[in-house]
Amino acid sequence: MIEEYLRVPLSTITLAASQTLYMVGWSLVAGAVLGMLLAIVVVLTRPGGLHANRAVFFVVSTVVNVVRSVPFIILMVTIMPLTKIIVGTRVGTTAALVPLIVHVGPYLARLFENSMLEVDNGIIEAAQSMGATTPQVIWYFLIPEAKASLVLALTTGTIGLLGSTTMAGTIGGGGVGNLALTYGYERMNTPLMIVTVILLVALVQILQSIGDTISRRMRHLD
């Protein structure tokens, strides 16, 4: 019945959904790791930071800004040669992971950086006065104190990523966005379009609610 109404096989829909999940999932994990590393470097080396280093701060900060300035769809085609080197092909769902990670890493880095900068400098001072080493300051003080805010940042990043994956169809990445475009828009299948959009909206709402709830619990205010 659903198939008749939407005029596509159910398997096409589930495939698109699983492709989106695959792209969001892996690029989120890898992007979060990359973003966290970049954010830590920026926080430590910024002027007044624990290991203030103008050169490193300038370079990393600039790279983050440059990558963030490039629209995802342009980034995707620009770094195709890099994609080819890493995954052996320029097209397909797995190939889409490379630009997605390159795109979301610096984005999350900025969000994580802001979260960590919210941690009161007094906390860092307290950590140092206890004789904490730099890795200890990061692991026991900076990240735990920022984690409620980091979760919100990650939520924002995930939702942004979901939006970016819809463009992955350009390089044959498939996914829900591609489904809406090729089957819905190009074949003028309005019901399919509407359902896809509703699903995406619902997904974003759910993600945001989960993020908000976890973050609130972490603040230990109530």
Added chain:
Amino acid sequence: MIIEFQNVEKTFADKKQNVHACRDINLTVEKGDIYGVVGYSGAGKSTLIRMVNALERPTSGTVTVNGVVISELQGQELVRARKDISMIFQQFNLLESRTVYENVAMPLVLNHTPKAQIREKVLQILQFVELSDKADVYPSKLSGGQKQRVGIARALATDPSILLCDEPTSALDPRTTDSILNLLMKVNRELDVTILLITHQIDIVRKICNKVAVMEGGYIVEQGDVKEVFAHPRRPITQAFVETVVEQTIPETILREAAARKGQSKAFKIRHIGGNICDTFLADLRSRFSADFQTLFISVNELQGSILTVIGLQVIGDAAQIDEVEEYLFEKYEYEEVEL
């Protein structure tokens, strides 16, 4: 000595100008002291205390702690030295994401102390600061005084020999302040911890410190035993500080009445430190001299187990009578003449 500053200067290089936070600092804290550094904000006391655990480094001069020049330590050596110098803060700086127990345990976790040992130590310290019932509570649920108790407990976890207190009571109300001061005294006496504290509240110096240094514009302008400095403040800033806790102005109405009194007279402000002289002071004068006496004002203050008394006195009589009283006051008390 346990902490020693020798010719310490600290300059912060700003874009436009150099800010001299600390200048020509020479200060010695002995084992067992509760040493108070008092000054208005911007006097340099915050920079001074941060040089003791090398959160700040002097531009020149040396800071020695327990025989080690801490201002030159780096890396692991510095990390190790800091374990013996704890610090508490005006804003407490507790970890909001961790319970009271976890906060107090943190310095031990950083030291890789075995869990069982951490547990024993933390429970023992929580009892010491009277917060055993709050072990599993998050800091956001605590009052300011309780937060500072956690701060103190956390600072004591590593059995330090020195406790640095950065405005420890400035965010607290007066009653809570007293309970924290009592706790700090208990830490000093029972655990044999030397305390260096900075504050803009001279009253807490009066209550718990045995030594005091007054800072102004980056310099220490006056230092010494609390009794001595409170009884004989020399610099205007010290006098201003002392006056906020030791009342020593003669009320204006009384001064006017004194001025209107007929006959020849002279007024004095007499200071005495030691026992209670409220009753004996005037009786003594009256039994010795024929001049007439009028008390203008008395202020009686607790000071480190002694009593600091400031008395305003008008002596009425002829020149010879007044002179002999003044001579007696000169021998027995510290005094100054007050213009009527």
